[in-house]
Amino acid sequence: MSIYKNYKLVTLDQRFIAETIARTGSEQLLDKLTRSYVGLYDNQESWYLPLRANIGKNKPPGAFFETPFPTDNPHFKRPGIDFEKALFVLDEFIIPIRNTLPQEQAKLINEQSNIISDDFERYVLKLENISKKSPSYRFSTVPLFPDGMEKIKQITSKEREETMENELKIQATNEEIIELTEKQKYINLLKMAIEEGEISETQNLNEAIYLIDDIKISGDFDYGVRGLDHNVLLLDDQNWVDILQWGTIIVPETSSYVSDKSISELEEIGYHAVPLVENHKYTMEENDLQLINDLAKLKESAAALNTSVKESDAEKFSKLSPNQRQAILSELASQQHHSSEYHPNKPEIESPDFEI
Structure with missing residues (x-):
């Protein structure tokens, strides 16, 4: 125009x-x-x-x-x-x-x-x-009048650019509104789940598994053992991409949190950031989050058996299928059970690094 x-x-x-x-x-x-x-x-x-x-x-x-x-x-x-x-x-x-x-x-x-x-x-x-x-x-x-025709082309070209720019601004604004609306909907669902006792809040960052706005979702720890899986955060039709973009996933067992930005209150208690992949567009799926949990359990089980996990073995473990990882974790849990049941008085000894 x-x-x-x-x-x-x-x-x-x-x-x-x-x-x-x-x-x-x-x-x-x-x-x-x-x-x-x-x-x-x-x-x-x-x-x-x-x-x-x-x-x-x-x-x-x-x-x-x-x-x-x-x-x-x-x-x-x-x-x-x-x-x-x-x-x-x-x-x-x-x-x-x-x-x-x-x-x-x-x-x-x-x-x-x-x-x-x-x-x-x-x-x-x-x-x-x-x-x-x-x-x-x-x-x-x-x-x-070729000069006049050229001027018309310049006018229409500029108008198209301005129209496209305005449309992109409108689209970005609409997407932002939708995102804010969806985020608020999710926060409301979290608050409802807290009220109904399905999940609980905590003020102890060492026991938090998710931060969003001023809400800290508890991992329901009991004597140092987490009783709540991250999957409880999937309340409705949300996916991990949304949940990770709206808030911060925390894995207390590995003293880490998933974010491209440093969060001072977590850094102060010794936590470190695990950056989002692909240029800040993290596409974590449920299996990816399960892998983080499995790695944490692997290190926890190894520590209980007085051993540790080498980086090379952790990498091998990460490449296994979920079923293969669960089989190894089950075997370690069994070893841990037998160790505590049949050798209650056995003194702790140094063990070599755990190998896969």
């Missing part, structure tokens, strides 16, 4: 007609001197569109804009603006005239100025794509 400061009604200096005919060799402008023109663009060099009392029936579609109004004047048979005979004129050749158009027509042009300019711009761009031998091209004065 073009910017204009109301339209202006003008006629042309004879010098412009003479100079244009001399420059182009075209005599299409010979009878254009006494016409009135509508100026829609507020520039030093601009397009002026001729007013016609009777738009011919053979005018190509899109080459004019009708301005009908009730009248008894027989001269106004099909009044309108003729795009086909538009001229690109310097200000020095413009002669302003009083707007003596019929009131209804003047009002219509003023109210429809943006639509008229949009239609004219489409007409100019259309000429770029038709055969130069066609009557629609040869009988148009617009191609006589």
Whole structure:
């Protein structure tokens, strides 16, 4: 939509007609001197569109804009603006005239100025794509002014960029609103689950498994053993991507939290950040979170057996399937059980690193 400061009604200096005919060799402008023109663009060099009392029936579609109004004047048979005979004129050749158009027509042009300019711009761009031998091209004065056509292309290009930019801003705003709405919905679900006793809050960061706003979800630790799995955070139709973006997953067993940003209150108690992958667009699925839990259990079981897990073995463990990991954890749990049941008085001894 073009910017204009109301339209202006003008006629042309004879010098412009003479100079244009001399420059182009075209005599299409010979009878254009006494016409009135509508100026829609507020520039030093601009397009002026001729007013016609009777738009011919053979005018190509899109080459004019009708301005009908009730009248008894027989001269106004099909009044309108003729795009086909538009001229690109310097200000020095413009002669302003009083707007003596019929009131209804003047009002219509003023109210429809943006639509008229949009239609004219489409007409100019259309000429770029038709055969130069066609009557629609040869009988148009617009191609006589390549600089003016280029200006129209610049205007429409800028408008498209601005439109796209505005659409992207609107889209981003809408997505932000949706995200905030979904996040608040999730927070409300958490609060409801807390009220119903399904999960609980804690003020002890060492026992928290999730932070969101001012809520700390407890892992329900009992004598140092966590009783609540991270899966309890999947309350409705949320996924791990949303949950991780809205808040912070904490894994107390590994003194770590999943975030690309350092959280001072967690760092102060010795926790370290596990960064989100793929340039801050973390796509953790349930299996990924289960792997973190399994690694924590592996280290916990190894510690209970007076051993530790090498980094190379932890890497091997990570590449196993969930069932294979569970089998190893079950075996370690069994060893731990037998160790405590059958050798209660056996002194602790140093064991080699646990190997897979």
